[in-house]
Amino acid sequence: MPEGHTLFALARDLDTAFRGTSPTVTSPQGRFAQGAALVTGHEVLEATSWGKHLFVEFTGDRILWVHLGLIGSFRIDTTSYAGELPVVGQVRCRFATDDHVADLRGPMVCDVVTPEKVDEVLARLGPDPLRASDIRSDPELAWRRIQRSGKPIAELLMDQSVLAGVGNVYRCEVLFRLRVNPFRPGNKLQRKTWRAIWEDLVALLPLGVATRRIVTVHEQVDAVAQALEAGEDVRLTTRDSYVYKRQGEACHVCGSRIRTQLVAGRNLFWCGNCQRRG
Template sequence: MPEGHTLFALARDLHEAFAGTRPTVTSPQGRFADGAAQVSGRELLAATSRGKHLFLEFSQERWVHVHLGLIGTFTLDAGPWTAEAPVVGQVRMRLAHGEHVADLRGPTQCAVVTPDEVAAVLSRLGPDPLRPDADPERAWHRLHRSGRTVAELLMDQAVVAGVGNVYRCEVLFRHRLSPFTPGRELRAASWRLLWEDLVRLMPLGVATGRIVTTEEQVRQVEAALGRGEPPRLAERTSAVYRRQGQPCPRCGSRVRSQVVAGRTLYWCGRCQRRR
């Protein structure tokens, strides 16, 4: 499932392409035909994201709410676009204007919603590390009262919005935290370190289009971006994710794996003992 940095970058690109225009909105697949008719030709005011949710705000209080789920994609291609542009695959929604066409395929959610429904979705989400107005204390309020493990809680979008399995595995490894620590046993200082690391790492994912979590590459990417240069990324940018049975890059012990909260957790049983 795309993590929050992917949706943030997507919202940015859609906003740059369509904000202030009146795109033609269609549903080549047909499943969103009624919704497309409600917003087609209206001015698109903004494209924004919160966690793994995408919102397209149109004039006259019309919103399109999108959640990509596990297999959804939303591609944005340069044109120039024409009415005869080919449709590839099962396109649920197409936005088109001028030199841009964006095709949504396979989402779990694509619906026209009211401002109240948007507010209801946002109220259920935890703070998003990519947003400058995010309040980590809201997440801490849920974390330190829960008996669930920190590995489960980090995947709960009501606790932290936008964090998925890769960031979960990697940030816990980076701070040597046992993924099986109950939330109520997690220290406030440990939570602040996790949050600050997410705030540091996730914008790098927005900038590069890849999740970068090994400290050496994190520093290389930060330095390149600081110089205004495109960062060079190695083939592997994670320490433990999808490396079960391989040696831990820190201590050499084998990386372990186990399904937690519906996704495969990866961790080092020797390094990550701290609770």
């Protein structure tokens, strides 16, 4: 499932391509025909995201709400609408202007909703590390929910009502980066440990937006941060992780074997020797 940085970048790209335009919105697959009819020809005011949820606001208080789920994708192409790109696969929703076509495939949620419904959705979500400057994205809200729970922190980090946008890769990698025991109950977690987790996510997710990759290994994090600060192109030639999908391999730090276990429906990866804090 795409994590928060992917949705943030997608919202940014949709906003760039369609803000201020009045796209033709259709449902080639047919399953979204009624929703498409509600927004087609309306001006796009803004495309935003919160965690793993995408919102495209149109005039008339009509908002397209999308959650990609496990298999969804929303691809934007530059094209001449006069020639219209052929529909490939099961396209739930298509935006089209003279300059761009965007095709949504396989979403878990695709619906036209009111601003009140968006407020209801956001109220169910925890703070988003990519929206750290937003008054609604308060890490203290997440901390209060963590404190009240006896569930492992590795499970709580996947709960979107606790923290929005964090998925399996970020939870595994951040817990390793901070040497946190993934099975530490939330109500036993130290406050300073939670603050360290939050601050690490606030630092890492924007790098994911910039590179369109999850970057967590310290050397790569430093290289990306320096390149962005200098206004240079970011070039990463290798894909690496500390623990994610490295079960049975040697830990990069201590040499112990990386372990795996199903937690919150996804395979958690961790180093039992390094990750003892909490």
